[in-house]
Amino acid sequence: MSLTAPLTLTTERVALDLGARSYDICIGADLLAQASSYEGLPASSAAVVVTNTTVAPLWLAPVRAALHERHRQVHEVLLPDGEEHKNWQTLQRIFDTLLEHGCDRKTVLYALGGGVVGDMTGFAAASYMRGVPFVQIPTTLLAQVDSSVGGKTAINHPLGKNMIGAFYQPRRVLCDLDTLRTLPARERSAGLAEVIKYGPIADMAFFDWLEGAMDQLVALDADALRTAVRRSCEIKAAVVGADETESGLRAILNFGHTFGHAIEAGMGYGVWLHGEAVGAGMCMAAELSHRLGLVDAPFVQRLRALVARAGLPTRAPVIDADDNAGRYLAWMRLDKKSEAGSIRFVVIAEPGRAEVREAPDALVREVIDACCAD
Known part of the structure; x- marks a missing residue:
């Protein structure tokens, strides 16, 4: 069976035990569009979805619709796609949006994308007002099996990869296997x-x-x-x-x-x-x-x-x-x-x-x- 149509898999959960910072990694299909996928997460008047120019046309609409069940306002940050943009200048776009909309420390950030989006959103969440909650929604295989799990957040410096960042855990990781249908072969191999x-x-x-x-x-x-x-x-x-x-x-x-x-x-x-x-x-x-x-x-x-x-x-x-x-x-x-x-x-x-x-x-x-x- 190939991913040529939406899957109908039962959602599985892998628990990451870190005491008060514990959370679940949810693995299944059609998770992004379901309001139930976000139950139990922090409620707030505002949420910010951080994504990129490649992922947004594919998956932003269902995520935004589901989040409106929990948040009165859902703002968006659209980043350029690619590792070369994992830097201070791009990170500032997230902070600019948070400040322009007057987001407080209850605002929840949602990282919708691959490892670059996840790392940068996590770093922004760790830094903004000294810490706001965030959720990982990885849309690449690499992010689902590695970068979205474990709380490593960072940006690159010209002299070294991931040298500026923080350990900051998400509140949940949602691995929707449907998103992998849209990956180019090169990204799947990666x-x-x-x-x-x-x-x-x-x-x-x-x-x-x-x-x-x-x-x-x-x-x-x-x-x-x-x-x-x-x-x-x-x-x-x-x-x-x-x-x-x-x-x-x-x-x-x-x-x-x-x-x-x-x-x-x-x-x-x-x-x-x-x-x-x-x-x-x-x-x-x-x-x-x-x-x-x-x-x-x-x-x-x-x-x-x-x-x-x-x-x-x-x-x-x-x-x-x-x-x-x-x-x-x-x-x-x-x-x-x-x-x-x-x-x-x-x-x-x-x-x-x-x-x-x-x-x-x-x-x-x-x-x-x-x-x-x-």
């Missing part, structure tokens, strides 16, 4: 990168399942998609519940991201999609794990093959013709996991278990040289 990562770091049974289900996932089979989104959210919820502010365990969720963020920054934000950079970055991190003596070559090949089947690049781009490895290292020293200038990588200690380690620059250079495109 989302699969964040699905794949959960296997090597936490659940090799899930990795095995992904090897058998990848063709169905690429084709957007409804049952396979629901399973992938649910299991990804379960793993992330468990990790975040144990380490909300990334002081230890949560860092494993960045498998492939140290290399991947260097790709995004080095190429220029938006040239490679985040998931594409993570796909190649996971292959590089697996190769590093192998060269550290932690996993064997067949495991690296399995991961690389699965990444390729998802339609993702397995080789990284050359970002500097004169000193490619040196340029990668320079970008990676700006990674949030770095300490005192030392780069710390998420490696696979054994299939299904990840840890954070340092690696000698010489070895990292070898990995970069071996994994970059000719």
Whole structure:
């Protein structure tokens, strides 16, 4: 069954346990238009839906109609689409709308879109009047399985990705699988990168399942998609519940991201999609794990093959013709996991278990040289 018509799936809930900040991740179909999807959320006279120019024509109208059941006024912020707009200038558009309409600290923000919209809305909610409630309504696969869950909010800086932000949890995450029908193939593949990562770091049974289900996932089979989104959210919820502010365990969720963020920054934000950079970055991190003596070559090949089947690049781009490895290292020293200038990588200690380690620059250079495109 492909997503050529609205789904009729029972809504499933994954709980993220953070004490007073706990919330549900709701996974199902036709959630956006149903007033019941928003029951139990904070009530206020005003709400602000933050979305972008791509998503608004597709999904803004049903969300706005449903929200009018809870809020007398529903304002909108329409952002430009793309990672290159995840910056201070675009963030100001959200603050401008909040201030122009006299929004108070009970105003609820709704992030309707992918990871960029979710990150920026969350950061705005964390900052406006020192904190207002917000709800994640992710419309991309990548956002549904990763960025909408866990409360990481941020904008980019020219010298580093997601370097300016805050930990701030949403009140609910609504994963409407119907929205994935409208994704371009490239965006679907980008989302699969964040699905794949959960296997090597936490659940090799899930990795095995992904090897058998990848063709169905690429084709957007409804049952396979629901399973992938649910299991990804379960793993992330468990990790975040144990380490909300990334002081230890949560860092494993960045498998492939140290290399991947260097790709995004080095190429220029938006040239490679985040998931594409993570796909190649996971292959590089697996190769590093192998060269550290932690996993064997067949495991690296399995991961690389699965990444390729998802339609993702397995080789990284050359970002500097004169000193490619040196340029990668320079970008990676700006990674949030770095300490005192030392780069710390998420490696696979054994299939299904990840840890954070340092690696000698010489070895990292070898990995970069071996994994970059000719």
